[in-house]
Amino acid sequence: EIVLTQSPATLSLSPGERVTLSCRASQSIRSFLAWYQQKPGQAPRLLIYDASNRATGIPARFSGSGSGTDFTLTISSLEPEDFAVYYCQQRSNWPLTFGGGTKVEIK
Amino acid sequence: EVQLLNSGGGLVQPGGSLRLSCAGSGFTFSSYAMSWVRQAPGKGLEWISTISGTGDSTYYIDSVRGRFAISRDNSKSTVHLQMKSLRAEDTATYYCAKGLNPLHDTSYIDWWGQGTLVTVSS
Numbered sequence: 001e002i003v004l005t006q007s008p009a010t011l012s013l014s015p016g017e018r019v020t021l022s023c024r025a026s027q028s029i030r031s032f033l034a035w036y037q038q039k040p041g042q043a044p045r046l047l048i049y050d051a052s053n054r055a056t057g058i059p060a061r062f063s064g065s066g067s068g069t070d071f072t073l074t075i076s077s078l079e080p081e082d083f084a085v086y087y088c089q090q091r092s093n094w095p096l097t098f099g100g101g102t103k104v105e106i107k
Numbered sequence: 108e109v110q111l112l113n114s115g116g117g118l119v120q121p122g123g124s125l126r127l128s129c130a131g132s133g134f135t136f137s138s139y140a141m142s143w144v145r146q147a148p149g150k151g152l153e154w155i156s157t158i159s160g161t162g163d164s165t166y167y168i169d170s171v172r173g174r175f176a177i178s179r180d181n182s183k184s185t186v187h188l189q190m191k192s193l194r195a196e197d198t199a200t201y202y203c204a205k206g207l208n209p210l211h212d213t214s215y216i217d218w219w220g221q222g223t224l225v226t227v228s229s
Binding site: 032034036038043044045046049055056087089091092094095096097098099100101 | 142151152153154157166167168169202207213214215216217219220221222
């Protein structure tokens with residue numbers, strides 16, 4: 001099983017700040033990584049797939065990068081609606097796995 | 108617009124059974140793998156099962172293999188999760204989910220149902 005480790009667990013930031021979230025895979029997953037955003041009481045929303053492709057309707061302030069084992073989600077300037085939990089997910093191998101999540105909270 | 112409507116959750120005793128259903132609309136249902144993902148209260152996301160678009164291939168996480176069975180009826184655009192021998196640790200919100208890529212079993216998820224809560228408790 002491929003383990004995805006996200007860091008940090010929690011980030012306390014202010015609107016307008018730039019944020020970088022990390023996801024590390026226990027073995028190479030090439031570029032088969034996605035990022036999701038989840039707000040309380042809601043289902044997750046796909047942000048990025050194949051490491052760097054924005055999903056339909058996702059604002060340009062969200063970007064993804066990386067390949068192999070190290071991946072990054074960057075939000076260039078935090079908007080109030082971006083405070084949420086972010087998960088990474090790999091589709092390289094069964095079982096599909098998610099990272100433990102990073103909570104981005106208001107400072 | 109794509110819609111996924113979950114149903115079938117509720118309270119069940121340990122060792123009991125429950126069947127979840129999910130009705131899809133707004134897309135060519137038979138072209139997409141469908142999955143179930145769960146989330147225990149206050150915890151992260153856990154993929155548990157996927158079924159291919161044709162229904163010929165199924166995949167499970169080890170912790171549910173042999174206890175859960177995923178199936179689909181493409182004529183009714185529905186996917187089901189039959190759960191038996193339920194345990195307290197199966198308590199979670201269960202999401203039905205649509206794959207992003209048509210005809211790919213391994214996929215990301217671009218649409219999620221609203222989730223249905225399954226509580227396993229005596």
